[in-house]
Amino acid sequence: MKSKSMWSFGTREVVYGAIGAALYGILSWASNFVPLPAAGNISFRPAIAVMVFFGSAFGPWVGLLTGLLGNTLGDALTGWGLYWNWSVGNGLIGLVAGLAVNLIKNYRSGRDIGIGVGYGILGNAVGLLFASLTEIFVGGIDLNTALVGYFTPAFLGNSVVTIILLPILLVAYAAVAARRGR
Amino acid sequence: MLVTWKYRPRDTFIQSLDPRARLTFMACVILAITATDVWDARLLLPVFAISMVLYFMARIEWRDVRRAWIFILVFILFIIGLNALLGGRGGPLSVLQDDSSVLYALSIPIPLTPWRINLTVTVVRSFFALVQMMRMITMAALAIPIPYTIDPSIYGVTFRRMGASDKLSFTMDLAFRFVPTLGRDFMITMDAQRARGYELESVRGGLIQRLRRLAPLLVPVTMQAIVNGEEVIDAMDLRAFGARRRTWLRELHLRQRDYWFMALGVIILVIMMTARILGYGEFWVPGFWYRLVGT
Incomplete structure (x- = not known):
């Protein structure tokens, strides 16, 4: 699997993209009634860790689809609506996180896990920046407002979730990946 | 608790439309009010009215959508309030070159720093906040009905x-x-x-x-x-997935009403673009607003 180009798009990517999106949607929806820690207006959404994980384990396409479709699904389940810029922003998070796929060889090694977390945080910065900056055109808000109101709380919350939950998911996946033998 | 979709079949005009027509209309309106940078309430108000009429035509039950609306309205107020607090920039230039009378001014020192947070609400800025709110609600009224009115299977x-x-x-x-x-x-x-x-x-x-x-x-x-x-x-x-073009169980057909609906979206977009090219659409404060807020 690792020898394949990380940009190939076949049945695997379709299925894992769909599973990732469905999980991301369900976990976003579950965030509404499962008590989650919050600090100020920063909320910690565990769904983000699952999306970054799908990117780091299955590559950029799966990461992109998980975020893009997962956010659309989550908004459809909770009934918030359809917001293209946040869906694209979430897709970018997964895409950038997925660029680490070929760099992660051993899901148990501290170094490789660190790479996954690093790309995950970078992805969060890119994706959330995109979504926050597009809000400037929608609401006619200031750059500072976009950064303080939209970007910073989401980025901080998502980064904490990525740092804490992504290593747990990667280590758990090591056993599954070994068993699958692909 | 079971995961359920928000969608429910309803006998409404909105749900009789092809989803492609609805998404195209939505894309046109989003472009019309964001990409063109129109801030004139006289141009934005009709678009706001159209999107609200469409929202009510979808006949979504209030108890279903209450949470989403409350969350979105609180968030809009938070963002607009924050924008005012952080200097109120953004949007058209005329808001920055604002010499209208001050309605309310507040200056709070930030502890342990030499900085202060200044909040100045002027006649112009108060109307600007109203227009910002109108734009954001226009978008929300178009976005919210989608999951309630488009069948997840299509x-x-x-x-x-x-x-x-x-x-x-x-x-x-x-x-x-x-x-x-x-x-x-x-x-x-x-x-x-x-x-x-x-x-x-x-x-x-x-x-x-x-x-x-x-x-x-x-x-x-x-x-x-x-x-x-x-x-x-x-x-x-x-089953050789991806070997050939797929066929789909449900087929979509555009009808006359779908073409009319898409045309409405395109007309809104063209009007906004033309207005902008001709130099209209700048931020404007109506005379009654000066009288109303007491200057």
Whole structure:
């Protein structure tokens, strides 16, 4: 699997993209009634860790689809609506996180896990920046407002979730990946 | 608790429209009010009115949508308030060159720093906040009804017929189909872990500990889904997925009303673009606003 180009798009990517999106949607929806820690207006959404994980384990396409479709699904389940810029922003998070796929060889090694977390945080910065900056055109808000109101709380919350939950998911996946033998 | 879709079949004009027509209309309106940078309330008000009329025509029950509206309205107020607090820039230039009379001024020193937070509400800025709110609500009124009025089973074919590839559209279709199954797995796992003494509702411990406590829920659900995914991949590969163009169970047909609806979207976009090219659409404060807010 690792020898394949990380940009190939076949049945695997379709299925894992769909599973990732469905999980991301369900976990976003579950965030509404499962008590989650919050600090100020920063909320910690565990769904983000699952999306970054799908990117780091299955590559950029799966990461992109998980975020893009997962956010659309989550908004459809909770009934918030359809917001293209946040869906694209979430897709970018997964895409950038997925660029680490070929760099992660051993899901148990501290170094490789660190790479996954690093790309995950970078992805969060890119994706959330995109979504926050597009809000400037929608609401006619200031750059500072976009950064303080939209970007910073989401980025901080998502980064904490990525740092804490992504290593747990990667280590758990090591056993599954070994068993699958692909 | 079962995962359920917000969609319900309703006998309304909105739901009789082709989803492609609705998404095209929405894209036109979003472009019309954002990309053109129109800030004139006289141009924005008709678009706001159209989107509100369409919202009410969708006849979505208030109890269904109450949470979403409250959340979005509170968020809009928060963002507009924050924007005012952070200097109120953004939007058209005329808001910055504002010499109208001050309605309210507040200056709070930030402790331990030489800086102060200044909040100055002027006649012009107060109207600007109102226009900002109008734009954001226009978008929300178009976005919110989508999940309530478009059948989840036709998202895939909708995007396919709008030019997305077979694989991408099928991923979307598959994701929607996985939701009830994975939702059930999620609930079963939660109950199973609770039976073993897992305390999800417990608020003990710090932030890190509480996030770590989500692992017994996330790990089994995610890993089980991946293992089951392998079987789905094999089944699809055995049926030669991706070898030829797909056919779709549901076919979409554009009718006359769909063309009219898309035309309305395009007309709104063209009007806004033309207005901008001709030099209209700058931010404008009506005379009555000066009298109303007392200057």
